[in-house]
Amino acid sequence: MIRTLNIILVITSICALVGVYALKYSVEETASEKAAIQRLIERQEADLSLLKADWAFLNQPASVGPIVTRHVAELNLQTLAQEQFGRFDTLPMRMKAPDSGALDSLFEALDSGVDPIQQLITEAE
Amino acid sequence: MAAITESGTPIAIDGSRKTRRSLTKARIRWVIAALIVIFGAVAGRLVQLGMVEQDNTIEGQTRDLITASRPAILDRNGLELAVDIRVPSLFAEPRRIIDVEEAAQAIHSVLPDINIDWLRQRLTGDKGFVWIKRELTPAIQERIMQLGIPGLDFVTESKRFYPGGTESSHILGAVNIDNQGIAGMEKDMDDEGVALLQSIGLARGNELEPVNLSIDLRVQHVMHNVLADALTRYKAIAAAGVMMDVHTGEILGLVSLPDFDPNNPVTALEKDRFNRITSGIYELGSTFKTVTMAAALDSGKVRVTDSFDARFGVRFGRFTIDDFHGKHRVLTVPEIYKYSSNIGTIKVMQALGKDEFRAFLTELGFDKPAPIELPERRQPKVPEKFSEIVAATASFGHGLSISPLHMVRAISAFVNGGDLPVPTLYRTTPEEAEKRYQPVVSEETSERIRYLMRLNALEGSGSRMNKFAAGYRAGGKTGTAEKVVNGRYDSSKSLAVFASAFPLDNPRYAMVILVDEPRNENEQSGRTAGWNAGEATGRIVQRVAPMLGISPEFGDILDQKLVPAELR
Structure with missing residues (x-):
């Protein structure tokens, strides 16, 4: 009776021992995994913060401004003048119907080898 | 069992049962004593562990305060005026450094602007934490890691970065190396409660809402x-x-x-x-x-x-x-x-x-x-x-x-x-x-x-x-x-x-x-x-x-x- 009980107890304790150690090791492993992930997150957050700072820097008028001034001559950039602003009500209204007579004469002129628009340009020059 | 001795007094010899009983008593006493000693030791160790004060401070400041971040400052249209970047800071644990000279030389090879005598003196001793250099770049962190010196490690700190440079300086002010506002809006924000959040350790990561200023960056x-x-x-x-x-x-x-x-x-x-x-x-x-x-x-x-x-x-x-x-x-x-x-x-x-x-x-x-x-x-x-x-x-x-x-x-x-x-x-x-x-x-x-x-x-x-x-x-x-x-x-x-x-x-x-x-x-x-x-x-x-x-x-x-x- 006692012998059986003892055997059962010994077996139980061995099982418990194995179980506890297995648990311990798995917890340790999980903990180190967690630490590794945390480190990775930290590193990625750090990288992200640097990239964001980079983006903010490149987006600043303070960093775009000098680039613009550097290319003023090449791109012929000028400060926007007041006269360059337009309004919708200064635009002429669209014609009710196409001026077919004018178009016909234009095509006829083009067919006969005369380009009235080119003429206008050369006159202007 | 009894016998007659020469003197005539009878010698009493205990019966085997009695002998065994007293022997058992003695053993039990020994076991009790041993258990008391063992459990006493365990209890003592527990008390000792309970008494140990964990040093959470880094040279007098709490770790939370050093890793604390500040809210980003944006202009009225959402352009960044001030952002936090996470940068590694190098520290040493002098008590874990085996060869001070070797460590000093190695660090000096990566960070040549540090005075080597200062470094030697810094690494000697029994301290648990000393800063070597704060706010480094990830590239330098990598190189120091590759040196493989025991007792050197990094803390990720938040550093303030002002992408606009001088442009909004008088509005923003500045922060010191511990990320505390010392002038301008940075100081005002601290007075408004950012400092409190930092000191109780709540200001970490990207948890802080960015602050919109009235400034138009354009x-x-x-x-x-x-x-x-x-x-x-x-x-x-x-x-x-x-x-x-x-x-x-x-x-x-x-x-x-x-x-x-x-x-x-x-x-x-x-x-x-x-x-x-x-x-x-x-x-x-x-x-x-x-x-x-x-x-x-x-x-x-x-x-x-x-x-x-x-x-x-x-x-x-x-x-x-x-x-x-x-x-x-x-x-x-x-x-x-x-x-x-x-x-x-x-x-x-x-x-x-x-x-x-x-x-x-x-x-x-x-x-x-x-x-x-x-x-x-x-x-x-x-x-x-x-x-x-x-x-x-x-x-x-x-x-x-x-x-x-x-x-x-x-x-x-x-x-x-x-x-x-x-x-x-x-x-x-x-x-x-x-x-x-x-x-x-x-x-x-x-x-x-x-x-x-x-x-x-x-x-x-x-x-x-x-x-x-x-x-x-x-x-x-x-x-x-x-x-x-x-x-x-x-x-x-x-x-x-x-x-x-x-x-x-x-x-x-x-x-x-x-x-x-x-x-x-x-x-x-x-x-x-x-x-x-x-x-x-x-x-x-x-x-x-x-x-x-x-x-x-x-x-x-x-x-x-x-x-x-x-x-x-």
Whole structure:
């Protein structure tokens, strides 16, 4: 009776021992995994913060401004003048119907080898 | 069992049962003793572990505080003015370092700017934590990791980075190496509670909401750009400017040159780097005539149709105050303003009464530092009581010093319909701003002042400004104040000021620009404020007005509408 009980107890304790150690090791492993992930997150957050700072820097008028001034001559950039602003009500209204007579004469002129628009340009020059 | 011994006394020999019982008792006692010892040891160890104080501090500061981050600062449109970056900081645990010399040499090979003797001394000893170098780059971290020295490790710290560099320095201020605000808005935010969050360890990672300021980075950039140009163009020693939304009191741009780089806060300590807008006080010269006019017109004692005799200088004892470019005739109120007549302004002030004039200055808040979040503020100097002569000089802006922020606030009130707004650097809604309004002049006076300011741009000293800002209905008043050198006014050194607002048909922004000790740009140009501060104002308006959604209008219909009915 006692012998059986003892055997059962010994077996139980061995099982418990194995179980506890297995648990311990798995917890340790999980903990180190967690630490590794945390480190990775930290590193990625750090990288992200640097990239964001980079983006903010490149987006600043303070960093775009000098680039613009550097290319003023090449791109012929000028400060926007007041006269360059337009309004919708200064635009002429669209014609009710196409001026077919004018178009016909234009095509006829083009067919006969005369380009009235080119003429206008050369006159202007 | 018993036996007879020689002496006759019987020897008692215990029975085997009794022997075993006593033996068992002894064993039990031993086991109990052993258990007590073992459990005692366990309990003792537990107590000992409980007593151990964990050192969470790093050289006197909690780890939380060092890794704490600050909220990002954005401008009103969401562009970043200040961000946090996470950077590694190198520390050592001297008690775990085996070979100090080797470690010192190795670190020195990666970070050659560290003094090697200092390093050796730093690594020797039994300390648990010493900083080697803070705020490194990830590349250097990698190289130090590769050295494989035991006892070296990294903490990820938050470092403040200002992508705009010097551009918004006086607004943002700076932080120290522990990420605590030491100046500007950074300091204000700490006082508002960021410091508390950091100290209890809540400010970590990206948990903090970014803060939106009222600044418009585009306006700020243009203003910085134009003022930097003004410094070289007019060979001035300093220049500053501030632009305010006249309805909400929000500051859209605030520049004071020379400035500093907040990424390198030491530069802020150099001479003359202070914030001229909030912590500089100046005699703002003729720009003050706008204040005098507003006071006089609002009282009803002076009407815009009145005329004053400006033929002769005004005498006070042995002093005579005369006009700079005098007309020496009878001038109407708009003419006094347009020609910037000192005599006329004194007469206008006298018609109002000096005590009423002084009371008006109190109403405008000229007795206290201008309310704004920046900690850098200064008490203005306005005499407690005005004597006749002090009141006379004060009417054209001499003998009293206020900050440019005071002036831009007053101009805002004069053009927005008469309500003094509270300047702020945080984004505000008009409703919130209205709750803090303080009425100072009537709507009618405000209309008159708008007319006078526009008139000065069309016909008076603001015409150079108007050349640049044509179409944007800007107007303002110049002020050229001679500086006091050794107790006297020195005519070769002056402070040029331009106080303006635009668009005057529906005022939205007020601006004050100052140029300190300007010189002629070329032979043909003058040295008075219209030539420098005025032109700078015009350039700024020309560039920022389209960004702020103000479209140019030509033709004089809008200007005609500004003219008061009685003058048409």
